[in-house]
Amino acid sequence: MNYFGELFFSGLTRGSIYALLALGYTMVYGILQLINFAHGEIYMIGAFTALIVASVLTVKGFSSIAILVLAAVVAVVYSAAYGYTVEKIAYKPLRQAPRLSPLISAIGMSIFLQNYIMLAQTSDFLPYPNLLPPIPLFNRFSNIIGPSELSIVLTSAILMILLTLFIKFTKTGKAMRATAQDKEMAMLVGVNVNRVISTTFIIGSALAAIGGILIASHTGRINFYIGFSAGIKAFTAAVLGGIGSIPGAMLGGLVLGLAESFATGYISSDYEDVFAFALLVLILIFKPSGLLGRANNQKV
Amino acid sequence: MKITAELKKSFYIALWFILLTFPIMVIRVNTIEQIVIWRWVNLLYVGIGSFVLSFLWQLFLKKKSRSVQTIGTKPSPLRRLLYEPKFNRPALVVIAIFTIIFPFIFSHYQVNIMTTALIYVMLGLGLNIEVGLAGLLDLGYVAFYAVGAYSYALLNYHFGLGFWTLLPVGAILAAFFGILIGLPVLRLRGDYLAIVTLGFAEIIRLILENWNTFSFGPSGISNIPRPGLFGIKLNSEQSAIYMYYLLVIFCLLAIFVVHRLKNSRIGRAWNALREDELACQAAGIDKTRTKLTAFALGATWAGMAGVLFAAKTTFINPASFTFLESAMILSIVVLGGMGSIIGVVIAALAIILLPEYLRVFSDYRMILFGAVLITMMIFRPQGIIADMRKKYESHKTSGSKIKGIDQNG
Amino acid sequence: MDNVLEVKNLTLNFGGLQALDNVSLEINKGEIAALIGPNGAGKTTLFNCLTGIHKPAAGDIILHPPQGKSRRLNNFKINQITTLGIARTFQNIRLFGGMTVLENVMIGRHCRTGAGIAGAILRDKSTRHEENLIVNESYCILEKIGLNIYVNDLAKNLPYGAQRRLEIARALATDPFLLLLDEPAAGMNPQETKELEDLIYSLRDDHNLSILLIEHDMKLVMNLAQNIFVLDYGEEIARGTPQEICRNPAVIKAYLGVEASAEYN
Ligand SMILES: Nc1ncnc2c1ncn2[C@@H]1O[C@H](COP(=O)(O)OP(=O)(O)OP(=O)(O)O)[C@@H](O)[C@H]1O
Ligand SMILES: [Mg+2]
Numbered sequence: 001m002n003y004f005g006e007l008f009f010s011g012l013t014r015g016s017i018y019a020l021l022a023l024g025y026t027m028v029y030g031i032l033q034l035i036n037f038a039h040g041e042i043y044m045i046g047a048f049t050a051l052i053v054a055s056v057l058t059v060k061g062f063s064s065i066a067i068l069v070l071a072a073v074v075a076v077v078y079s080a081a082y083g084y085t086v087e088k089i090a091y092k093p094l095r096q097a098p099r100l101s102p103l104i105s106a107i108g109m110s111i112f113l114q115n116y117i118m119l120a121q122t123s124d125f126l127p128y129p130n131l132l133p134p135i136p137l138f139n140r141f142s143n144i145i146g147p148s149e150l151s152i153v154l155t156s157a158i159l160m161i162l163l164t165l166f167i168k169f170t171k172t173g174k175a176m177r178a179t180a181q182d183k184e185m186a187m188l189v190g191v192n193v194n195r196v197i198s199t200t201f202i203i204g205s206a207l208a209a210i211g212g213i214l215i216a217s218h219t220g221r222i223n224f225y226i227g228f229s230a231g232i233k234a235f236t237a238a239v240l241g242g243i244g245s246i247p248g249a250m251l252g253g254l255v256l257g258l259a260e261s262f263a264t265g266y267i268s269s270d271y272e273d274v275f276a277f278a279l280l281v282l283i284l285i286f287k288p289s290g291l292l293g294r295a296n297n298q299k300v
Numbered sequence: 301m302k303i304t305a306e307l308k309k310s311f312y313i314a315l316w317f318i319l320l321t322f323p324i325m326v327i328r329v330n331t332i333e334q335i336v337i338w339r340w341v342n343l344l345y346v347g348i349g350s351f352v353l354s355f356l357w358q359l360f361l362k363k364k365s366r367s368v369q370t371i372g373t374k375p376s377p378l379r380r381l382l383y384e385p386k387f388n389r390p391a392l393v394v395i396a397i398f399t400i401i402f403p404f405i406f407s408h409y410q411v412n413i414m415t416t417a418l419i420y421v422m423l424g425l426g427l428n429i430e431v432g433l434a435g436l437l438d439l440g441y442v443a444f445y446a447v448g449a450y451s452y453a454l455l456n457y458h459f460g461l462g463f464w465t466l467l468p469v470g471a472i473l474a475a476f477f478g479i480l481i482g483l484p485v486l487r488l489r490g491d492y493l494a495i496v497t498l499g500f501a502e503i504i505r506l507i508l509e510n511w512n513t514f515s516f517g518p519s520g521i522s523n524i525p526r527p528g529l530f531g532i533k534l535n536s537e538q539s540a541i542y543m544y545y546l547l548v549i550f551c552l553l554a555i556f557v558v559h560r561l562k563n564s565r566i567g568r569a570w571n572a573l574r575e576d577e578l579a580c581q582a583a584g585i586d587k588t589r590t591k592l593t594a595f596a597l598g599a600t601w602a603g604m605a606g607v608l609f610a611a612k613t614t615f616i617n618p619a620s621f622t623f624l625e626s627a628m629i630l631s632i633v634v635l636g637g638m639g640s641i642i643g644v645v646i647a648a649l650a651i652i653l654l655p656e657y658l659r660v661f662s663d664y665r666m667i668l669f670g671a672v673l674i675t676m677m678i679f680r681p682q683g684i685i686a687d688m689r690k691k692y693e694s695h696k697t698s699g700s701k702i703k704g705i706d707q708n709g
Numbered sequence: 710m711d712n713v714l715e716v717k718n719l720t721l722n723f724g725g726l727q728a729l730d731n732v733s734l735e736i737n738k739g740e741i742a743a744l745i746g747p748n749g750a751g752k753t754t755l756f757n758c759l760t761g762i763h764k765p766a767a768g769d770i771i772l773h774p775p776q777g778k779s780r781r782l783n784n785f786k787i788n789q790i791t792t793l794g795i796a797r798t799f800q801n802i803r804l805f806g807g808m809t810v811l812e813n814v815m816i817g818r819h820c821r822t823g824a825g826i827a828g829a830i831l832r833d834k835s836t837r838h839e840e841n842l843i844v845n846e847s848y849c850i851l852e853k854i855g856l857n858i859y860v861n862d863l864a865k866n867l868p869y870g871a872q873r874r875l876e877i878a879r880a881l882a883t884d885p886f887l888l889l890l891d892e893p894a895a896g897m898n899p900q901e902t903k904e905l906e907d908l909i910y911s912l913r914d915d916h917n918l919s920i921l922l923i924e925h926d927m928k929l930v931m932n933l934a935q936n937i938f939v940l941d942y943g944e945e946i947a948r949g950t951p952q953e954i955c956r957n958p959a960v961i962k963a964y965l966g967v968e969a970s971a972e973y974n
Contacts, residue, residue, distance in 0.1 A: 035491050048324065055329035056336050074323070081320055093361065093678045100437050101677045103491050104634060107439070108673025111627055115667035120324045120342075127332070228623070232502075235495065270510040277499040277506075284496050285484045557830055564829030565822060565840070568808075572816045575805035582760060582799075584791035584820030584883045593826065689809050691861045692844055 007265040008258065013149040013218065015257020016156035020211035021234030022241065022249035023163065024083075024204030030180040030244035031200055033099070034091060037106035039208060040231020041113035042083050044224065046209025047128070047216040048117060050075035054131060068131050075209045083205025084198055086113075092194075110231075117224040125223045128216040152214045159207060160250050167246060172199055180244065229273055233260075236280040242293020251291060306358050314351035321346050360679050382642060382685065399548055403541040411544050415612055417652035418547035419605050424632035424648040425554045425641065426601025431630065432638035432687070433562060434594035435574025436486070437494040439626055440501025443481075444474040444599040446508065446621040448606020453521040453616055454514075463527035467607050474603020475596040482595035486588055501626060508618040520617025524610050543612050550608065551645075554601055559641055561597065563690055570594050571639075624666065631669045634676050637683020647684065712737050712773060713887050713919045714759075714795075719768035721758060721943075728754045729765070730943040736887065736936075738775070741913055741920045743930045745954075746940035747963060752923045753800055755940070756889050760797050761787040775886055775917075792820045796885035798876035800892045800923070806865030810856060813864050813875055814847035817882025847882060853915075854878040854908065870901045877908070881916070888912065890922040894929055902929055909933055931955075939963070 021043055028036040054071040062070070090109040094102040132148045167173035178186040179196045187193050215230070216222045233256065241252025256276065263275040283290065325342040329335070382388055403411045423445060430436045448470035455461050455469065485496045508515045515521075526539045527546065534542060561567050569590045572580040581587050610616050632651055636643030651669075655662040676683065712735040721729040728751045736742050744752050757763045759770055761782070770782040774794055782790055796817075805813050822843060828836035851857045854874050859867055864875060873893055880888060893909070894902045906929060912918050924930050930937065931951045939947040939954060941963040947954060954960055 033491075035495060045324070052323045052327050052329055055334070056327060059329075059334050059336050078320070078323065085316075085320060090674050090678075097677070097681065100435065100490055100494075101681055103437065103494060104630070105674045105677040107627060107630070108670045108677070110670070111624075112667055112670030112674065115664075115670060117324065119664070119667060120321075121328065232495075232498070239492075239495075271506065274503050274506045274510075277503045280499045281485075281496050281503070284488060284492050288488065288492060560830045560832060561826070564832075564836075565819060565824045565843070566826060566829050568812060568816060569819055571808055571812075572805045575807055576803050578762065578787075579799065579803035579805065580816070581787040582762075582791060582797055582803075583816050583879055584788050585816070586786075586788050597826070689807075689812065689861075689863070691809070692811050692848075 003265070007261045009149060010265075011258035011261030012254065013152050013257070014261060015237075015254035016153050017211050017215045017230075017253070018234050018237040018257050019250045019253025020156050020159065020207050020214075021230060022237035022253045023160070023246065024208050025235050025238040026241070026243055026246060026249040027176070027200045027204050029238065031176065031183075031197060032091065032102070034102050035106065035235065036091075036201075036204075037103070037231070038086050038090070038109040038113055039083075039204065040227030040229075040234070041110050041117075042079050042086070042205045042227070043208040043212040043230060044222070044227035045082055045113065045117065045212075046075045046079040046205075047212030047222050047226070048121060048224075049078045049209070050131065050213045051126065051128060051216070051222065054129060058129070071131060072210065072213055075213055076206045079205045079209030079212070080202040082113075083201040083208075087198060087201040092197075110228075114224050114227065121224065123224065125221045128220050128222050130220065131213060131217045148218055152218060155210065155214060159210065163203070163207070164246065166203075172196070176200060229276075232280070233273075233276045236276055236283070239280065239288070239290055240283050242290030245290070245292045248290055248292035255291070306355060309358065310351050310355040313354040314347050317350035318343055318347050364679055383688075403544050408537050408540055411540050412612075413653065413656050415540070415544045415547050417649050418544070418551050419609050419612070420629065420632060420652050421551045421645050421648040422547070422554050422601055422605040422608075423629045424636065424644040425551075425558050426598045426605065427629050428598075428633050428636075428639065428641070428644050429558060429561065429570075429601070430594055430598035431633050432640070432644070433567060433574070434570035434591060435490070436591060436594060437490055438497045438595070438598070439494045439623070439630070440481075440497035440499070440504075441598070441602055441629055442621045442623070442626040443497075443501035443504045444477060444602035445606040445609070445625070446501075446504060446618075447474045447477050447599075448603035449610040449616045449620070450508065450515060450521075450606075451603070452607040452610045453524050456524060457521060463525065463607070463611055467604060470607035471600045471603040474599040474606065478596040478599030479592055482592045486591040486595065498623065498626070501621075502623065505618050505621050508621070515618070518617060518619070520615060520619075522615040524614045524616065526614065527611050543608075547608060550604065555641055555645070562639070562641070566590070566593060627673075628669060631672050633683075635672055635684060637685045637687055638681075639687035640683055640685045643683045643685035643687070713775070714921075715769070715771040715773070716755075716759070717769045717771070719755070719758060719765050719770065721754060721763055721765045727943050729758065731768070732940065732943070732945050733768075734938045734945070734948070736919050736921055738919055739913065739917065740935050741909065741922070741933050742936040742938065743934035744921060744923045744938050744940065745925070745927075745930060745964075746946075750940040751943040752940055753891055754943075756797060756891055756923065759790075759889060760795060761785050761790045772887075788820065791883050791885075794884070794886045795889065796880035796883045796887070797889035798873070798880050798891055798893060800895065802872050802876055804864040804872060804875055804879070806863065808864060809861050810859045810864055810867065810875060811844070811847055811851065811861065814850050814878050814882045815843050817850075817879045818843045818847060821884055850878050850881055853911075854881070855904075870897050873897065874905075874908070877912075881912070886918060888918050888920045890920065890924075892923050892925065894924060894926045902926060905929075906932055 021039065024039045024042070025036060028034060028039070050071040053074045054067050057067045057070060086109055090105045091102050094105055130148060132151045167176060175186065175191045175196050176199065178189070178191055179193055183193055186196075234253070237252035237256045238249045239252070240256055241248025241250065256279065259279060260272065260275055264272045322343070325346055326339050328337040328339060330337070402414065406414075423441070427438065427441045430438045430441070451470045451473045452463070452466045455466055461469075481497065481500050485493055488496060509518050511517070526534070526543065529542055569580070569585050572583065572585065573587065573590055577587060609620075628651065632648045633644055635651065636645070636647030655665045661668065714736040716732060716734045719729050719732045732751075732755060744755065746752055754763065758765045759782070765783060771779055772782050772793060772795070773779045780793065782793070785793070805816065808816075822839050824836045824839050848857065848860065851860060854877060856871060856875060856878060859871060864872065867875060873896070877890065877893065890909075894905055897905060909920060909922070910933070913920055922933070934951060937949060937951060937954045938945060939957075939960050946959045946963060947957045949957070
């Protein structure tokens, strides 16, 4: 039971990070039908930016709570700016191009950003300080779940609730849903589609940055390559839940996190990534519409 | 007047990039010793670089939108050089002579590099069948390359089989893997196909890395024999030259075969599939079968290239078969021009040789690949040398007879 | 009279939308029939069922080829149906834009030819012969359709009317006995429409085709069709000769708007 509980909570922790990242994939896919391959890199950039800001502030002697807040804010703002810029450079000129063109461009962007970080920063693993403050309230749960894990799960949950409310009730959220459903129609009724797309990238990237900070604090190290496998896994989560569906991305993230945790715990930890990739392959082959997505009939 | 507006825009864009890249480009922290290094000069580079690039970007975007209509009306000088017999005959002779005497005028080291480049020519041509001709974006092409390399290394290790026996075996096993992977995934839409092939390739690499008893794990397999030449013993320099000639022959074979396939009934069906899947089926083409053929034939070349690679380096490990390798081969196809044979050959040579001879390229190699993929898609999706359709001429004298004239790359 | 195609009680829904509701029709051999109805009536959807793109939820599609035995088409794949002898065009033109006009037609010959990989690589005598045959036959079709001036142009660069005709040429290249045309005159000027009318007649007569066409241009339909089927909201509301359809009150009711606009054409 104890081992089971441990695996369960570790799965929950991973799962909520995957869910945060998967939201970015699913929102972009919903609107542009594009796999934003560079999304994993945005997450990595978020983690790096937070690390840089935190280190500078630490040297300058700031308090830990100020460091957390400033690092998180700067990372979120910067990641959002990167996401926005990536869309403007690599995807916007290709709106009318054949479907594979923006995908190839996205792969290019992903490679570009990875190497940009590697060249400008370092190719080594950097130790990552735990930015998450110890919250005394959480200690009473410490026998089942560590405090930083609890903060990850809670932060993710809060963000997902906020996002759901945003999409449901704000004007921008409604415009996003309209655009996802039918771009031409949305344009006809006066939705500024370009702005909606930018907003989508900004929100997705901001969530990715928070995911980056949370997971890097949790694992304690980063390098320029962490975005690649995290990105594919989050994409798996998005597909698992049903790409284009926001609750689907959350569910998919949790299911993937748990599945991965149990598989590594009970079967073998050598094949950690194989499980996720195999799951991706299996879903795409057998149920490409995912758990909550609807099968769509191609219009002729 | 207009140019000042553009300059102004470039200025703002440069400002944006200075802000955007500030933390990453300027600050560098040493987390262990708690030292912060400020590299202010980088801001200058970013500013100037992004100003110039954004100006050029706008210029090219405008040029592109203006020239959409005129594409292909007037042959460019490069195109004439390639396709007009007057120019391309002598060029071919020069290239042929150069290729033959290459190992005798250049060093051992350079012959080795050229051999590697030729392996990528083969890989590029193979992937060109899948991506360029059939429009199947395969992000896991390196898996077939790995299958070829490991089948040579392992079957040789366990059963002592030789290179010439295992070359076809590697090719067939790779084709078999192509079909095995292709059967379930080829129903998928283009972008899902890309991700699934990527997933498959990563699974294969991770298995090679972790299944020590099967593949010797990350340490790989060494002492793979070089190919034999009628039992003659070759020293390492001679065998490098032998390897080089072998690859020249295989590249010529690949060029020949891909060229023939491209201008055949099957090649046309691939193209049609790339253009419009549904219309293609409605025109009576079996989608699954046609895609599988493309996948298997593409994989075959990767399998052969894998065997040749293992024989050349005499050592392989999973690190040679990462996603980056797939991305590099994809860059070759995209840069060369999807479907264009000459383009892919030139791009493969450029992408492998430039970094060897120009330091700038070797430091910034991967970041340049990324940039190449993006800019090619935006400004020249047809590649450096666009594929040209075969033209048919009609001789309407004797009962409507038409002859094909071949002028493809 | 013998029919080549029989559709019985065909039903299909997209989620909650009843796109086809118990539709039945027959196409006689050598006949030109028309399928009409307001926008969104389910005409294209019916074509999609007939050609295997959508799988009907209920009902039968039965093909009676001039030679060979009858078959139920419900579970056939798209390309199998084409090979059996039904060819179609698309309402929103779907050509292979990056390929030449001739190549577009040559693709249609694919299912009637057989060169394989070995043939392609070795290019032996029979492959070369087959390839020449494909080129010549395709060229003849283009000549017939009046597109031979465009042979080596890219399909996407053709004028609109020519693209519509190229769709027909490609369909014709598959050697069908039943041709389904989805709004072949859409976007054509009166002159082009007149030429199209003659073309459709000559196709039927020279190639022994049966033709089912969807069309909004009532004049064209009345001129061409011997038999008309009317769909509205997925239901068949009328069938009969052009004279009968003109007088049918249900059709007039469903069609009032479209009928009025047809007079401007
Ligand atoms: N793949 C699909 N998924 C969902 N609904 C569809 C699909 N294809 C068609 N429909 C719907 O089915 C109905 C019938 O469409 P269909 O295209 O058959 O109409 P149509 O009679 O051809 O009209 P038009 O004259 O405009 O071409 C429409 O309401 C359409 O929106
Ligand atoms: Mg229609």
